Every structure is written in C-alpha cells, then in structure tokens.
Amino acid sequence: MVSRPECGVERTMQVIGGKWTTLILRDLLGGTRRFSDLKRTLGRVSPKTLTERLRQLEAQGLVTRTVYAEVPPRVEYALTEQGQSLGEIIAAMARWGSRWTPPAGAEVPEAASAPLSGAR
Numbered sequence: 001m002v003s004r005p006e007c008g009v010e011r012t013m014q015v016i017g018g019k020w021t022t023l024i025l026r027d028l029l030g031g032t033r034r035f036s037d038l039k040r041t042l043g044r045v046s047p048k049t050l051t052e053r054l055r056q057l058e059a060q061g062l063v064t065r066t067v068y069a070e071v072p073p074r075v076e077y078a079l080t081e082q083g084q085s086l087g088e089i090i091a092a093m094a095r096w097g098s099r100w101t102p103p104a105g106a107e108v109p110e111a112a113s114a115p116l117s118g119a120r
Contacts, residue, residue, distance in 0.1 A: 012089070015060055015062070016086065016089070018053060018056070019049075020042065020045050020049060020050065020053050021053050021056070021057065022090065022093070023042055024038060024042070024050070024053055024054065024057065025057070025062070025079070025083065025086055025090055026090050026094075027041050027042070028063065028077060028078065028079045028083065029079065029084070029086075029087050029090060031078070032076050032077065032078040033076065033077055033078075034074065034075065034076055034077070035047075035050070035051075035054075035075055035077070038050060038054075038077065054077060057083070061080055061082050061083075062079065062080055062082055062083035062086070063077055063078065063079060063080065063083055064077070064078050064079075064080055065077055066078070
C-alpha cells in the first residue's frame with residue numbers, strides 16, 4: 001500500500017487504528033475512568049497492552065493521566081478536548097456496526113459468508 005500523508009483518513013487511522021485504541025477511546029467518551037475500569041470493560045486486553053495504548057494516547061495529546069497521592073495510588077484517565085473530538089467518529093462507527101454487521105453469535109447469511117466469485 002502506498003502511503004499518502006496528505007490523506008486525512010490515513011492520518012486518522014495512524015492515531016486510532018491500533019488494536020484496542022478505538023475501544024479505549026469509546027470507553028473514555030463515557031467519562032473519566034480508572035485503569036481497572038478500562039480493563040474490566042475491555043475484557044481480553046492484557047494489562048501491558050492497555051498500559052501501552054494509554055501511554056500512546058497520552059503522548060498524542062488525546063488522553064490525560066491524573067495520579068492522586070493516595071495509598072493505594074489512584075490513577076484516572078480522561079479524554080482531552082482533542083480526544084473528545086473523536087466522539088463523532090466513534091459514534092459513526094457504532095451506527096455503521098449496528099446497521100451493517102450481525103451481533104456476536106448471530107447467524108451470518110450464506111451470501112455474506114460465501115467467497116467472492118473468482119477468489120481462490
């Protein structure tokens with residue numbers, strides 16, 4: 001694939017396209033969350049991966065990390081204004097997924113699962 005840095009879609013995918021990244025953003029759109037809250041709602045993500053994604057989002061200016069000097073320490077994550085601006089994109093993805101993809105465990109119609117003609 002040819003990289004096209006002038007393409008806004010490609011640049012956006014470089015920011016939100018990582019595995020788990022979009023789902024983390026989705027959860028933070030609901031408000032400030034602690035690490036354990038995110039881990040619980042995301043399910044299968046490993047703590048290492050979640051930490052890496054949160055650090056990336058923080059470095060990109062999409063997430064803020066607030067550490068409270070308590071015992072035990074409390075850390076909260078929230079979206080910045082720039083992170084909040086992705087809400088429209090996430091909402092559009094949710095609408096598209098609800099309309100065009102079957103729910104988990106639903107039977108997929110034969111035509112949808114059949115290979116394209118000429119595919120090998």
